[in-house]
Amino acid sequence: MNNEKKRHDHHDEDARHLFELLHNNSDWVWEVDAQGRYTWSSDVVTELLGVPPEEVIGKTPFDFMPPGEAERVACAFGAIVTEKRAFSGLVNRNQRADGSIVVLETSGIPLFDEHGELRGYRGIDRNISNLGERVLQLETIYETTPVALCMIDREGRLVMFNKAMAKLLGDNAPLETERRFQQLIPDYWPFFLTDFALAESNEELPSRELGWRDRCYDIQSVPVRDAMDGVIGLSVTWVDITERRQAEHKLASANKVLQQYAQHDHLTGLFNRRYMDERLLNEIARALQDDFPLSVCLADIDYFKHYNDTQGHQAGDDCLRLVARTLTSARLRSSDNVSRYGGEEFLIILPGANLAQAMNVAEGVRNDISALKRPHSASPTGFLTISIGVATLQHGQLRFEEKPLHMIASGLIHRADTALYAAKKQGRNQVVSARDGHASTESTP
Template structure:
């Protein structure tokens, strides 16, 4: 039978060889175990931190609590302010889990780390240590972000897609309604794009769409303005807090910038270059109106621009 000292030594040796980065703090917050996986992850050796409370330096440039510290100091109520994600219990038992980005000072890398911390009690229920395990989730986080972006970004043009626009329009409508500020929309359609595709082919047509999309995006001067590929050769710009006069100026700037591209369109009856038909609408959001009505007004204005000869913008008439 293994006696208690031997059991303790065995447990320490086992922890040292775990593939998961692990460290243990005593009740004073000092490091008593810093395993080899923790050394590899952080670039900091056990000799540098054992017996000290400097473990935070492995993860942060400025002093702050690690997950294990919040348990020792009874400050787990601060987790929401310290971490991007936090919850109780930990997946490993009676403890806490948390995730956030860390700029690792020693290795000079920015990693997304997932931590689990759990208390260790003696036979009398007294806290004697806290164990924290850390997993590098950077690759998974980057992959997740890319998947999320693919869900809301048009693959061809790099603009937001219709799905994102619908959600964003709804949230901006509600925000503008609360603040009593206007919300404007610009709908843009490439003139005679079918003829363009028929003449040059779809690959050249795709390049045209990308050029137009990039020009629309570069024509927007505020980070709050959102450009979307609405579908096919149609685009949409959402302008929170902008009156109709301001939206019209933005539409005219987009139109002028498209003309500067001088994309040849020999089959267009209105110009030798690629041009746009544009509809502009502005509403002061309220409970008596809907986002759908704003889009309808912009759509009607765009078709009036088409009916009037294309290569122009038209403003919706509102009360």
Template sequence: MNTFPQNGLGAMPSDTGAANDDSSAAMRRELARLREMLEQNSDWIWEVDAQGRYTYASRQCVALLGREPEEVLGRTPFDFMPPDEAERVGRIFGAIAAEQRPFTQLLNRNLRKDGSLVVLETSGVPLLGPDGALRGYRGIDRDVTQREAANERLRHLARHDDLTGLPNRMYLREHLAGQLATGQRPGVLCLDLDGFKPVNDRLGHAAGDRVLTEIGRRLAELAASHGLFAARPGGDEFVLIVPDGVAMSPEAVRAVIAAPIAVDAETVRIGASLGLASAQGPEDTVDALLARADRVLYDAKEAVRRAGVSDGG
């Protein structure tokens, strides 16, 4: 019994060539459709060989790198990165390729043809030959420059004082912890402003904010010129981290703060009480070091207060 479908004449179709032509035409249309979708994709789709050289680049590389596909083919991704970034990403990708692993969302900075920076998020899968050897990678790049800039702004806001722009308490602790973890013995100089409250009460909070902003600006300049780390934990308190081996005179700090400050139509002068403590050894912690500096600061303020009472008597 014949199990193949028959035509209306009870015979098998004989025009197999026409059917093959239709199939080939359909395949060409599908490939053209896929190619069009590929080129319209907002992501850059690419392939590299086992040496990391581009063997395919969709036209989206024009939007991302400002380069035609022909300018990309035969070169490696690292050719379009700043040298330090190429070294960093090269180490990461080298470890990935050695294990023939897929990877996702690898952030990397690249230079456009016009010299501007673009941040790409790269994902890829390994291409293996029949023998299991690595033939290359296929993947996509996505432009995340604006997203990463927004994230960086958020990170900055989370770690900086919004009034003075100086590092806040969290960033101060991170920085100090990093120095202690590497065996350094920094000094912590705590500053408490003297005479600020009367100015703030008499001239108002807006004037007080301008005074704090100016003090912050001066301390930031001092820190930049002497390799220090300046922070504002809060209120009228500031902190300077003095690296191991750097000399910083407390009197120089007082002089910076004591310089006149113009506020509206007035000129005000602010003093400062200081408390300095230095790390003694590996057993020191952030909390212990800050507490010692605070204690020295408190003792200094008490000495001034007692001297004032004594003079008044």
């Protein structure tokens, strides 16, 4: 009998001790039913919420929260109940009886009946008001920032993500029970495996530009480490740069158009003089370096001023375009360059062509223009013709190497111009070459 009484007394002592711990602990211990209504509460609730335990029984945690907070936490808790899982670290604001706010961190475990049905939760609330507001502010910033954010663990689970990330994923946004990143966007998972490996080696993680559903994102991963400095996950930012890339593409296209305008004559579509002067310097440098000849042909439409005066400027423009098309015919090689050098003058650069080859090209072009039989009443022939002067930088002319390129180019153009002047003086509609500064007729009509 004495032993039985001792056991009973010892049991009572343990129960009193347990209740003292529950009611005098800094943490609020509670139980709720499957609908979230309090069924038991420790006395600590009075310190936290300013109400005695009996006033919380039958109510839910959301009855003690501001409206907006109640909706947010109810949504999060509803997902937890649906999965019937334990939870921890659920930070929430609560309104005390005096109207002040206390920030609690809630954790709980599910309780099941003998049939395995969820009958409620048992848990604790801890006062974290000193840090809680800061935590909630950071959570709000994380959740509402327009930049998509997520955290991926080593197994590929999408541990957390904000609203912008959910919008990015769209229909692929995971449910609570389906958060494997490699299932959501499988093509990208290898990139994050590489990031994990780099993070383990303490190497810098590169940013990547990736596309998803017609959008372009700049993606940057940052390793998340535990207390032992082990990599447990990646925090990933997804910055939408679609508009930036589209703007850059438009700018590049605009620059290309501007470059076309800067390099081409607007009337004929040929290269302009500014571009051709630069091109000639490059071709001369290449000819001297590789020791091969270079020729230029300077062509001029005969009696063009009279053509403009009699036919009109519109006809003159059409004439210039016709000559330009003829000069760029299949007779010229792809490496040859043709430009409108000024007014009715055209320059042809012939890399690798010696004087004889250049004269043949020039004579062919002259014949092509004559063959057009374009009426020209001011010309003695009665149709459109051109005159051409040809000059050549001969193979082996190493003495030119001692001169600046611009002087070589200027001298070459001057010699071609002198030959062109000679062609004009000798009756036009002919090709004349320049040999060492002296013009000589190579071909006549």
